[in-house]
Amino acid sequence: xxxxxxxxxxxxxxxxxxxxxxxxxxxxxxxxAAQLLDGxxxxxxxxxTREQLEWLADEVVExxxxxxxxxxxxxxxGQERALASRMQAAVAADYREVVEEAAVAGSGPAxxxxxxxxxxxxxxxxxxxxDYFPPPERERAAGAVEALAxxxxxxxx
Amino acid sequence: xxxxxxxxxHVDRAACAWLVRRFIDPxxxxxxxxxxxxxxxxxxxxxxxxxxxxxxxxxxPFEAFLRRYGLxxxxxxxxxxxxxxxxxxxxxxxxxxxxxxxxxxxxxxLVRGDHEVLELSQPLxxxxxxxxxxxxxxxxxxx
Numbered sequence: 001x002x003x004x005x006x007x008x009x010x011x012x013x014x015x016x017x018x019x020x021x022x023x024x025x026x027x028x029x030x031x032x033a034a035q036l037l038d039g040x041x042x043x044x045x046x047x048x049t050r051e052q053l054e055w056l057a058d059e060v061v062e063x064x065x066x067x068x069x070x071x072x073x074x075x076x077x078g079q080e081r082a083l084a085s086r087m088q089a090a091v092a093a094d095y096r097e098v099v100e101e102a103a104v105a106g107s108g109p110a111x112x113x114x115x116x117x118x119x120x121x122x123x124x125x126x127x128x129x130x131d132y133f134p135p136p137e138r139e140r141a142a143g144a145v146e147a148l149a150x151x152x153x154x155x156x157x
Numbered sequence: 158x159x160x161x162x163x164x165x166x167h168v169d170r171a172a173c174a175w176l177v178r179r180f181i182d183p184x185x186x187x188x189x190x191x192x193x194x195x196x197x198x199x200x201x202x203x204x205x206x207x208x209x210x211x212x213x214x215x216x217x218p219f220e221a222f223l224r225r226y227g228l229x230x231x232x233x234x235x236x237x238x239x240x241x242x243x244x245x246x247x248x249x250x251x252x253x254x255x256x257x258x259x260x261x262x263x264x265x266x267l268v269r270g271d272h273e274v275l276e277l278s279q280p281l282x283x284x285x286x287x288x289x290x291x292x293x294x295x296x297x298x299x300x
Contacts, residue, residue: 023215030247047165055212062213125256129246 004080005045006072009053012039013065020063027056032130034087042083044132045071088133095137098124102144110155113148120145158182161200164189164271168243168255168262170204172219172236174275175282180233181226189271217244235289236282258285 013021031052033041043049050069057067074080098120105116124145131138160177162170166189177185188200196202203210204218210225211218219240223233242248242255243262261281266274291299 027247051163054206058206058212059215126246126248 004073006042006074007045007050007053008036008040008042008070008072009033009057009067010040010070011057011060011065011067013060013063020059020065024056024060027052030126030130032087032091032132034083036083042072084133088135091127091131091133092135092137094127095135095141098127098141099137099144102141102148106148106151110152113152113155117145117148117152120148158184159186159188159197159200161188161190161196161202162204164191165266166262166271166274167266168259169217169219169240171262171275171278172240172282173203173210173222175279176219176222176228176233178279179283179286180228181222187272187275215245215247215249217241219244231293232286232290235293236285239285254285 011024013024015021028035028041031043031049033043033053036042041053043053050071053069057069060067074083101116102120105113105120108116124141127141128138160174160182162173166174174185174187188197190196190205193202193205193207196205201210202208203222205211208218210221213221216224217237217240220237222228223237238250239252239254239258242250242252243259246255262274262278265277269277288299
């Protein structure tokens with residue numbers, strides 16, 4: 001689990017225009033931020049997550065909103081566990097999708113398998129970037145993608 | 158001239174420092190700070206909250222430098238795409254070099270101090286510039 005320090009972004013953005021709201025939402029999803037409340041998100045604190053949320057705060061302000069960045073500690077271990085397991089469950093679901101897609105592609109023609117392999121490797125890399133509390137599915141997904149690569153090796157041999 | 162940025166430079170700040178030295182201010186001197194309030198009065202800040210040369214409108218500071226100094230060079234634009242993806246990873250550009258460059262710079266920052274990271278990354282960016290320049294001229298990657 002984390003060292004216990006979290007970085008929070010508290011923000012308020014005007015309803016309209018919707019473009020900055022959507023851009024912010026997309027970016028928070030890429031970062032794997034946990035929504036604590038409407039307008040309050042959290043990530044385990046490290047130099048990367050902190051700077052990413054700081055840039056987002058700047059962009060919220062530029063879009064006419066308000067934003068502040070805070071470093072904080074959960075009031076109890078249980079509270080942190082609940083948040084961490086929620087974040088873990090979210091990435092676990094993303095990994096399971098990779099496992100399923102690899103299984104489906106495994107029975108397809110070689111050309112398609114190869115294309116799917118490239119796409120799944122990129123997808124895996126993206127999921128890992130937002131995986132702060134690795135679930136067992138992480139290894140399973142990596143294994144499924146490598147099995148797909150092996151099946152192509154064997155087909156070529 | 159003095160230039161200030163946050164300590165712990167990675168891909169973007171190292172690329173900006175290289176850009177400043179090569180294209181804007183050969184005599185540049187860099188200062189590292191931990192808080193925007195610590196920027197010396199005579200220094201131009203970059204990649205710091207509130208600075209003009211920072212993250213704006215989904216762009217990274219390196220892109221802000223190109224815009225601000227009118228550096229219209231296709232090779233620098235190619236480097237900007239790599240730096241953007243390494244810094245923001247938002248999938249806006251196809252830059253397969255980005256994760257590798259990011260790993261190299263992050264690793265370097267673990268074993269060397271801030272000023273050394275800048276010094277050591279200069280030849281790396283010189284090389285990347287030369288490589289991409291040849292690629293642009295040839296229309297394909299050089300051997």
